[in-house]
Amino acid sequence: MKPAPFEYFVPEAADEALALMAEHGLEARPLAGGQSLVPLINMRMAQPGVLIDLNRCAEFAYLREDGDALVSGPMTRQRELELSPIVRRHCPLIAKAMPHMGHATIRNRGTAGGSLSHADPSAELPGVAVAMDAELIAGGPNGRRAIPATEFYLAELTTALEPEEMLCEIRFPKATENSRASFAEVGSHFGGLAIVGVAGQVEISASGHCNKVALAATGAGERPMRLTSAEALLTGQVLDERIIPDAAEAAAADVEPLEDLHASAHWRRRAVVAMTAQALREIASQGVG
Amino acid sequence: MSAARRDVRITVNGRTYAVSVEPRLLLVDFLRHECGLTGTHVGCAHGVCGACTVVLDGASVRSCLTFAVQADNSEITTVEGLADGESLNALQRAFHENHALQCGYCTPGFLMSLTEFLRETPDPSEAEIRERLSGNLCRCTGYANIVRAVQAAVQEM
Numbered sequence: 092m093k094p095a096p097f098e099y100f101v102p103e104a105a106d107e108a109l110a111l112m113a114e115h116g117l118e119a120r121p122l123a124g125g126q127s128l129v130p131l132i133n134m135r136m137a138q139p140g141v142l143i144d145l146n147r148c149a150e151f152a153y154l155r156e157d158g159d160a161l162v163s164g165p166m167t168r169q170r171e172l173e174l175s176p177i178v179r180r181h182c183p184l185i186a187k188a189m190p191h192m193g194h195a196t197i198r199n200r201g202t203a204g205g206s207l208s209h210a211d212p213s214a215e216l217p218g219v220a221v222a223m224d225a226e227l228i229a230g231g232p233n234g235r236r237a238i239p240a241t242e243f244y245l246a247e248l249t250t251a252l253e254p255e256e257m258l259c260e261i262r263f264p265k266a267t268e269n270s271r272a273s274f275a276e277v278g279s280h281f282g283g284l285a286i287v288g289v290a291g292q293v294e295i296s297a298s299g300h301c302n303k304v305a306l307a308a309t310g311a312g313e314r315p316m317r318l319t320s321a322e323a324l325l326t327g328q329v330l331d332e333r334i335i336p337d338a339a340e341a342a343a344a345d346v347e348p349l350e351d352l353h354a355s356a357h358w359r360r361r362a363v364v365a366m367t368a369q370a371l372r373e374i375a376s377q378g379v380g
Numbered sequence: 381m382s383a384a385r386r387d388v389r390i391t392v393n394g395r396t397y398a399v400s401v402e403p404r405l406l407l408v409d410f411l412r413h414e415c416g417l418t419g420t421h422v423g424c425a426h427g428v429c430g431a432c433t434v435v436l437d438g439a440s441v442r443s444c445l446t447f448a449v450q451a452d453n454s455e456i457t458t459v460e461g462l463a464d465g466e467s468l469n470a471l472q473r474a475f476h477e478n479h480a481l482q483c484g485y486c487t488p489g490f491l492m493s494l495t496e497f498l499r500e501t502p503d504p505s506e507a508e509i510r511e512r513l514s515g516n517l518c519r520c521t522g523y524a525n526i527v528r529a530v531q532a533a534v535q536e537m
């Protein structure tokens with residue numbers, strides 16, 4: 092038996108889960124899909140005293156439209172985000188990123204809330220949330236509060252959630268009709284955690300000009316980072332080969348990559364440039380208006 | 381105290397086990413040690429290799445990343461549930477005939493992942509097959525014969 096003992100609760104209602112979090116505070120971890128937490132528990136790199144299993148909280152698993160947002164519960168499975176027609180239609184960037192996240196078997200269990208809360212700097216979904224200006228709704232002893240994705244990620248594996256708080260909802264703004272999206276990444280093998288990724292969503296007018304540009308990189312710092320210089324350079328311009336190389340090069344200044352086992356900081360910075368160019372080219376190839 | 385054992389009812393390959401388990405008991409250890417179903421293997425115990433893959437309420441999952449308590453009131457199919465008595469099913473036969481296994485350690489995981497895959501994607505392209513196979517590691521056969529076996533099974537099914 093590999094995991095150390097823990098106390099196990101399996102609430103069936105969201106309020107009950109939040110009350111358990113408030114009661115057990117620092118000692119407790121929510122258990123979502125378990126695809127990041129259980130490996131840590133098996134290796135005893137994590138030894139939570141209390142696990143609050145959210146898998147029977149039906150209230151936490153949903154996906155619906157709400158005005159100009161697509162709203163997901165924290166326990167919505169990644170596999171559902173990948174296959175859902177409303178995601179494909181309203182948030183194509185999510186649908187494009189999902190197949191890069193592990194494997195189908197992992198996505199069967201892995202959840203939206205688990206990936207976003209785990210805050211692995213190389214993970215795709217946090218990068219997508221930051222690029223899309225998603226809003227993360229935290230719930231805790233003092234009720235609910237909305238945290239912009241751009242303020243949610245503080246450092247590696249560290250979010251703005253307080254110990255007693257849980258991520259209770261994710262609100263992704265719907266992309267407009269003329270938005271185009273792409274997710275480009277580079278890693279050692281297919282389905283493995285990427286080294287560097289770039290999420291892009293660009294609103295292109297009928298005349299081919301970029302009205303609104305959103306780009307974010309993963310694996311290029313302690314948290315997902317917006318590529319603001321590249322965004323500024325592209326806004327109002329026609330997205331084609333005259334500008335793509337310069338915009339990609341500008342992205343190099345927007346990231347703060349760290350060196351690790353997988354790649355040097357320099358390599359990661361160059362990978363951001365290459366992946367930005369790849370994502371932009373794929374977006375340009377999707378046509379305008 | 382909830383660290384105490386919990387009563388669960390788990391149906392594996394059609395047979396129901398009503399037992400009490402510690403919450404920290406992994407599903408794979410439940411299958412191997414409590415049910416004696418040793419066809420489900422442990423390669424890495426952290427989700428990477430796929431050797432422990434089983435089908436839980438219709439979806440493939442890593443049994444090394446799931447606790448047995450979480451499978452309460454669920455139905456599980458393991459590799460032992462594929463054959464009809466002594467006769468292998470089409471996918472198993474295709475693995476056998478196409479030399480898609482050598483030591484066989486990884487095979488149960490491949491078979492369970494593919495069981496779900498072929499139900500969802502009855503006529504897969506080679507690219508789709510390869511994408512699905514990326515979730516399971518085989519260290520001795522190599523993947524060419526496994527791809528071939530899946531294609532042969534598709535013809536049969």
Ligand SMILES: Cc1cc2nc3c(=O)[nH]c(=O)nc-3n(C[C@H](O)[C@H](O)[C@H](O)COP(=O)(O)OP(=O)(O)OC[C@H]3O[C@@H](n4cnc5c(N)ncnc54)[C@H](O)[C@@H]3O)c2cc1C
Pocket residue numbers: 120121122123124125126127128129165191192193194197200201202203204205206208209211213214215216252256257258259282283284285426427428429
């Ligand atoms: C083989 C393999 C390959 C993978 N490849 C990739 C990949 O390519 N890209 C990628 O991004 N990920 C990858 N992953 C990780 C996977 O996406 C996980 O599903 C994800 O990181 C965590 O989601 P989960 O639902 O499994 O959460 P869990 O593992 O259950 O939880 C993760 C953490 O989040 C906390 N948590 C969960 N839910 C909440 C909540 N609602 N509020 C607050 N905290 C919460 C938990 O307490 C825990 O600390 C891979 C995993 C495996 C095993």
Ligand code: FES
Pocket residue numbers: 421422423424425426427428429430431432433442443444445
């Ligand atoms: S033993 Fe479960 S994935 Fe390797």
Ligand code: FES
Pocket residue numbers: 480481482483484485486487517518519520521
């Ligand atoms: S047959 Fe030996 S590991 Fe796959």
